[in-house]
Each structure stands twice: as C-alpha cells, then as structure tokens.
Amino acid sequence: MTTFPTHLLQSKEFQKFLRHYPEYETTTKLDELRKTEYARLDKMHHVYLDYTGGNLYGISQLDRHHKLLKENVFGNPHSTNPTSLAATRLEKEARKYILEFFNAQDDYILVLTANASAGLKIVGECYPFDEDGHFLLTFDNHNSVNGIREFAKKRGASFCYSPLDIEDLKVSEKKLKKQLKKYSDKKNKLFAFPAQSNVSGVKHSLDWINKAQDKGWDVLLDAAAFVPSSPLDLKKYQPNFVALSFYKIFGYPTGIGALLVRKDTFHKLQKPWFAGGTVTFAAVNESFHSLKNSHERFEDGTINYLDIPAVKIGLEYINDIGMDVINTRVHCLTGWLLHKLQKIKHSNGQCVVNIFGPKINQDRGGTIIMNFADSDGRTIPWDFIEYKANQQKISLRTGCFCNPGVDEVNSCVTNDDTAQYSEHFGTGSFKEIVAFMGKLRGAIRISVGLASNFDDVNTFIHFVKGFKDKSSKDIDFGAHFEVMRHG
Numbered sequence: 001m002t003t004f005p006t007h008l009l010q011s012k013e014f015q016k017f018l019r020h021y022p023e024y025e026t027t028t029k030l031d032e033l034r035k036t037e038y039a040r041l042d043k044m045h046h047v048y049l050d051y052t053g054g055n056l057y058g059i060s061q062l063d064r065h066h067k068l069l070k071e072n073v074f075g076n077p078h079s080t081n082p083t084s085l086a087a088t089r090l091e092k093e094a095r096k097y098i099l100e101f102f103n104a105q106d107d108y109i110l111v112l113t114a115n116a117s118a119g120l121k122i123v124g125e126c127y128p129f130d131e132d133g134h135f136l137l138t139f140d141n142h143n144s145v146n147g148i149r150e151f152a153k154k155r156g157a158s159f160c161y162s163p164l165d166i167e168d169l170k171v172s173e174k175k176l177k178k179q180l181k182k183y184s185d186k187k188n189k190l191f192a193f194p195a196q197s198n199v200s201g202v203k204h205s206l207d208w209i210n211k212a213q214d215k216g217w218d219v220l221l222d223a224a225a226f227v228p229s230s231p232l233d234l235k236k237y238q239p240n241f242v243a244l245s246f247y248k249i250f251g252y253p254t255g256i257g258a259l260l261v262r263k264d265t266f267h268k269l270q271k272p273w274f275a276g277g278t279v280t281f282a283a284v285n286e287s288f289h290s291l292k293n294s295h296e297r298f299e300d301g302t303i304n305y306l307d308i309p310a311v312k313i314g315l316e317y318i319n320d321i322g323m324d325v326i327n328t329r330v331h332c333l334t335g336w337l338l339h340k341l342q343k344i345k346h347s348n349g350q351c352v353v354n355i356f357g358p359k360i361n362q363d364r365g366g367t368i369i370m371n372f373a374d375s376d377g378r379t380i381p382w383d384f385i386e387y388k389a390n391q392q393k394i395s396l397r398t399g400c401f402c403n404p405g406v407d408e409v410n411s412c413v414t415n416d417d418t419a420q421y422s423e424h425f426g427t428g429s430f431k432e433i434v435a436f437m438g439k440l441r442g443a444i445r446i447s448v449g450l451a452s453n454f455d456d457v458n459t460f461i462h463f464v465k466g467f468k469d470k471s472s473k474d475i476d477f478g479a480h481f482e483v484m485r486h487g
C-alpha cells in the first residue's frame with residue numbers, strides 16, 4: 001500500500017490534518033497517481049487549484065487513446081464500410097459505458113454534445129415554452145443556464161429567479177417551496193438548478209428534483225460542477241434533463257459533453273430545425289422532414305467520433321480510482337482549507353480572507369470563493385491577488401465565473417444598481433461596472449480535485465499568510481497592473 005511522502009510524514013501540520021481527517025489515508029492511491037499520471041505538475045512546479053475550471057488528464061488516458069488511434073483506421077461512423085463500422089462500434093461502446101456510469105441505461109437517452117453549454121442550449125431551444133409556460137431558476141446558476149431565459153422570453157413564457165440565503169449561498173428553502181407551488185395553471189414549467197455551484201461549491205439538495213416534479217415541473221439539472229467529484233445516480237434521482245462536460249471529470253478530451261434526457265420527456269423537446277444526421281427523411285421539393293426518434297435527433301452533423309472513445313477511457317480511469325476515493329480526498333482537503341484559511345488573521349484580529357458561502361464542510365464540494373482583505377479591512381483587488389498567485393505558479397481563477405447571480409448576492413448588488421447600469425451600459429468591463437455601481441464585484445476561486453494533495457493546499461495557505469499585516473497603502477497596485485497588462 002502507498003504511504004505518504006517522507007516530508008509529509010515528518011510534518012506536524014500534516015499529522016494534525018490526519019487527526020482531523022483520518023479518512024484521507026484511504027486515498028493514498030491518488031498520491032501514487034500524482035507521481036505517475038500527473039508527474040508534470042511537480043516537475044513544472046505547478047500548484048493547480050482550478051479543477052472546477054477544468055480537470056487534469058492522466059498520462060495513461062492519452063497513451064490509451066493515442067494507441068487506439070495509431071493502431072486502427074476509423075472512418076465517419078454509421079456506414080457499412082469496415083473503417084466506419086470500427087468507429088461505430090467504439091461509439092456504441094462509449095455510449096453504453098456513459099449511460100452505465102450514471103446508472104441511466106434504463107431511463108435516459110444520451111445526447112452527445114460539444115460541452116455542457118451545448119446540452120443546455122438544446123433544452124432551451126427545444127423546450128415547449130409559450131404563453132402557457134414558465135421558467136424558474138435559482139440565483140445560483142451558470143450563464144449557460146441563465147441564457148435559457150432568452151428562449152423563454154422570445155416565446156412568450158414568463159420566468160423568475162429563486163433567491164439565495166446570503167449567509168451560506170444555499171437556496172432560500174421557504175421561497176423556493178412557495179415558487180414551486182405557484183404557477184399551477186402553467187402547462188410547461190421548467191425548473192433549473194445546479195447540483196453543485198461552480199462558484200460557492202454549495203451542493204444544492206437533489207431532493208428538489210422530486211419536490212419540483214411532484215408539483216408538475218420538468219427539472220433541468222446542471223451537473224457540470226458536481227460530477228467531477230460526486231457520484232450521480234440517475235436511478236435514485238431522475239431529473240428530466242442533465243447536462244455535463246466530460247473534461248471537467250477527467251481532463252481529456254475537451255469538446256465532448258452530454259445531455260441526458262429522460263425517455264418519457266424526450267418527445268416534449270421540439271427541435272426547431274434539422275441537420276445532417278438528425279432525420280430519417282428530408283425533401284427539398286416539398287418542405288417536409290422527419291426527425292429521428294433517438295439521440296441522433298439532437299446530434300447535428302458528424303459526431304466527434306475520434307474523441308468519443310477517449311470518454312470511455314476517461315470514465316474507466318475514474319472507475320479504477322473510485323469516485324468515492326476522489327470524493328473523500330476533495331472533502332478532506334476542502335475541510336482543511338476552510339479551517340486554516342479562516343484562522344489566518346492580521347495582528348489586529350481581522351481575517352485575511354473573507355470566504356463567501358458555507359464556511360463549514362457540509363453539503364459542499366471542493367470549490368471555495370473568497371476575497372482578500374488588507375490589514376485595514378479593505379478588499380485587495382482580485383486581479384492583484386491573481387497576479388501574485390501567477391508569480392508562484394498557483395493556478396486559481398478570479399472574476400464572476402460566469403455566474404452573475406452569486407456575485408450579485410455577495411456584492412450586494414440591487415435590482416436598481418443593475419437597472420441604472422444597464423441604462424448607462426458602455427463596455428460591460430469590470431472597471432466600468434465597479435466605477436458605476438461603486439461596489440466591488442468578483443472574487444477569487446480555488447478548487448481541488450482528483451490530483452490535489454496536501455502540499456497544494458498548504459502552498460495556498462502559505463500564499464494567504466503572505467498577506468498578513470499588509471496594508472493596501474504599502475502596495476503599488478498600479479505598477480503591478482501595468483505588468484499584468486503588458487506582460
């Protein structure tokens with residue numbers, strides 16, 4: 001069995017960590033993989049803390065995929081020629097494997113897409129929104145879900161948002177229950193929420209799926225940020241639609257995602273056009289076409305047939321590790337980060353970082369957002385923090401993370417603020433928004449994942465400690481920003 005590296009075994013801090021999180025010892029398999037599959041991280045001195053942005057691939061995934069490509073000849077699938085058949089066989093195997101991975105083989109149709117956003121767009125474009133329809137979504141949503149409201153609006157459906165509690169950024173239960181009860185007169189009602197926030201890391205209760213469906217809603221679950229470190233069992237929870245991207249689970253390949261459509265909802269989606277590969281019949285002398293009755297209906301044109309086999313390889317890789325192992329590691333490292341970061345204080349007792357969202361390690365994944373405060377309690381601009389992190393090869397992410405709702409709550413942006421700004425809209429840049437609203441926007445996000453280890457989080461904790469007792473007065477932000485802009 002793998003043990004931890006000597007420097008960790010000799011570290012008092014690590015021993016303390018193990019006392020808090022003894023289950024971390026069950027995840028040593030990942031330390032072994034760090035040396036074999038992800039050796040490049042330490043060789044190049046990278047501290048990768050952006051797993052919610054994109055996961056990292058293991059070297060063996062590439063090797064297996066490249067071997068497959070080098071040793072075979074694959075043609076465009078769905079013909080009877082031998083190279084085409086070879087591609088079709090692998091495509092079918094991958095589809096079966098994906099469905100089984102999510103325990104969805106009996107109840108769902110798998111539509112392969114370019115990414116989660118493309119799957120979400122299919123739902124937006126094809127859901128039967130009309131005057132008799134309503135779209136309900138949580139404040140916490142990626143823009144690729146927020147954007148669906150434009151389809152609803154265009155077709156006369158109403159839409160509304162369900163708010164978050166400011167303390168922990170979880171959905172306001174009372175309000176959501178009320179909203180789910182409302183709109184009982186509407187025929188086609190879609191409720192969308194993320195299984196896990198891509199910003200705060202909050203895991204929104206999957207029980208909302210049943211609760212909403214019991215009240216006549218169709219449910220769209222954005223699982224993109226959830227599935228990289230949590231099991232999703234689609235026998236247990238059965239949203240009508242699930243969207244995700246595979247690179248977020250295992251890093252490679254990019255460019256493939258999935259929309260899982262519950263079989264009994266499939267015909268509710270009304271595709272407004274047709275494309276190559278989606279029809280059983282189309283004519284040009286008459287305006288007539290007939291859409292296929294399978295996943296192919298929504299897969300426009302040629303599928304990414306060379307990369308699809310790499311999705312199976314990626315899922316096999318994850319299954320070999322075990323999602324429970326990944327989940328445990330992420331849980332332990334997140335808990336330690338939350339605990340340590342909140343203890344870092346300036347000499348006057350002010351916290352160096354202010355964490356938004358849940359500060360305890362419950363009902364949350366491995367994503368944490370924060371702002372840094374100087375010793376006078378002023379927020380240090382996040383682009384400066386990013387600049388300093390870049391110097392240490394720490395990959396974190398800053399801004400609003402395509403999730404304006406969470407940022408509006410964190411930054412106390414009111415409807416009036418937005419309404420007034422939209423009247424004076426210029427470029428939409430952060431600088432302009434901040435200057436107009438007089439409120440800081442954005443934050444710093446770190447996220448851990450399957451290749452993270454104790455050293456990674458420890459490096460970040462030390463990075464934060466470096467801001468102890470620093471006053472903004474002593475920092476020449478201007479000079480640093482010039483460096484950032486001009487490289």
Ligand SMILES: Cc1ncc(COP(=O)(O)O)c(C=O)c1O
Nearest residue numbers: 115116117142198222224225245
């Ligand atoms: C929760 C969530 N939904 C949707 C997306 C969009 O994913 P993609 O950019 O792969 O389409 C992301 C990406 O970060 C996400 O985290």
